[in-house]
Amino acid sequence: MREFSEQVLAAETSNLVSGARVVDVLEEMKHDHYEGFVGLDVHKDTIAVAIAYRGRAKPTYLKEIKNTPSAIVKLVGQLSEHGEALLFCYEAGPCGYVVWRQILDLGQDCEVVAPPGSEQIKTDRRDALRLSRLLRAGELRCVWVPDVEQEAMRDLARCRSDFKGQQHKARQQLNAFVLRQGHHWNGKSRWTLAHYAWLESLQFAHDWQVLVRNEYLEAVREANARVEQMTQELSRALPAWSLAPVVQSLMALRGVDQLAAITILSELGDITRFDSPKQLMGFLGLVPSLHSSGNRRRQGSITLAGNRHARRILIESAWTYRFAARQTPHLKRKAKNASEESKRIAWRAQKRLCGRYRALTEAGKNQKIVCVAIARELIGFIWDIVRQEMPKVRVA
Numbered sequence: 001m002r003e004f005s006e007q008v009l010a011a012e013t014s015n016l017v018s019g020a021r022v023v024d025v026l027e028e029m030k031h032d033h034y035e036g037f038v039g040l041d042v043h044k045d046t047i048a049v050a051i052a053y054r055g056r057a058k059p060t061y062l063k064e065i066k067n068t069p070s071a072i073v074k075l076v077g078q079l080s081e082h083g084e085a086l087l088f089c090y091e092a093g094p095c096g097y098v099v100w101r102q103i104l105d106l107g108q109d110c111e112v113v114a115p116p117g118s119e120q121i122k123t124d125r126r127d128a129l130r131l132s133r134l135l136r137a138g139e140l141r142c143v144w145v146p147d148v149e150q151e152a153m154r155d156l157a158r159c160r161s162d163f164k165g166q167q168h169k170a171r172q173q174l175n176a177f178v179l180r181q182g183h184h185w186n187g188k189s190r191w192t193l194a195h196y197a198w199l200e201s202l203q204f205a206h207d208w209q210v211l212v213r214n215e216y217l218e219a220v221r222e223a224n225a226r227v228e229q230m231t232q233e234l235s236r237a238l239p240a241w242s243l244a245p246v247v248q249s250l251m252a253l254r255g256v257d258q259l260a261a262i263t264i265l266s267e268l269g270d271i272t273r274f275d276s277p278k279q280l281m282g283f284l285g286l287v288p289s290l291h292s293s294g295n296r297r298r299q300g301s302i303t304l305a306g307n308r309h310a311r312r313i314l315i316e317s318a319w320t321y322r323f324a325a326r327q328t329p330h331l332k333r334k335a336k337n338a339s340e341e342s343k344r345i346a347w348r349a350q351k352r353l354c355g356r357y358r359a360l361t362e363a364g365k366n367q368k369i370v371c372v373a374i375a376r377e378l379i380g381f382i383w384d385i386v387r388q389e390m391p392k393v394r395v396a
Helices: 004-012 022-033 071-080 098-105 126-135 148-180 193-200 207-240 244-249 258-268 277-283 308-322 329-334 342-362 367-396
Strands: 036-042 047-054 060-066 086-091 107-111 288-293 296-302
Touching: 036 107, 036 126, 047 071, 047 126, 047 277, 060 071, 060 126, 060 296, 086 126, 098 107, 126 308, 148 193, 148 207, 148 258, 148 308, 193 207, 207 258, 244 367, 258 308, 277 308, 288 342, 308 342, 308 367
Parallel strands: 036 086, 086 107
Antiparallel strands: 036 047, 047 060, 288 296
């Protein structure tokens, strides 16, 4: 590893290499540093292991081991018996980043990669061999791995989102049952005290149906309580999070409240790792798909790639820009802890996006398409605010 660090320093200071070429040279040097490239097909109980040594030799399937810390320690010791530098990889999936952290703790490098395209014949052995071969060729795309704190905050935000989905389902089931029995709520808003009182006053033909109504009502109340509890837990956890100042600055944006800011940052982390807003837009799947052949070029719907949780929050936030730009008391209260630079960016974003929403709507565009277009531009302003705030977080 020391030799590789010295080579990196030499490449950075060399007069022969400059600009984007530096990155290419460093990647090639990093690739040449490893003696072997290990593909792992990870499952909850087992891990299939294959290795491709440096050069053109065919990858070799080694064995299948148990997915336990002791088995991984033994595997790394066998493959790096004399201290050889190895690069491991496995596909992102339900097993998370536990194996990634174990391998790093053992002094070897590991990458979590996006699953490559599927093949017609799929087995654990073939998957491990394919991963090792593609890893050696440099044809796999790494995914961002959160640290322990970041992953914990993301789990908390996703738990609240899951409970919100359960709440929506419970309410839907109760509404469907009531409607099947010929009852329809004519009030302005559902799930208010008046609506609950109306639900409890309904009369049914059979006692069993009264029991069904009561059970559905209880399920809705339990779901409401869970959502409220997780919302409070998020608020309590926020001050201890290292990205709390960035969350407060993002709240200066119209349509981005505390929950939305927490969700975006917990899912995406330090988004300054993206060199430009355009890269971030593509990562979130908010750019149109493209089919090009010869002189024919056709754009389709958005790609829907990347993180769906963050994309959903962005699209929900984008709906607020259908109103005219203005500094309301609510926005001022929401942004009271934001930095002055973030407030300036947020006001510039509001003027731009509100005008953009109005122009696209007047041009006859579908409102849903307009909302996605606004969400795509909104993430650009979010990237700008995070870029301003992250250096302060690192210094602190």
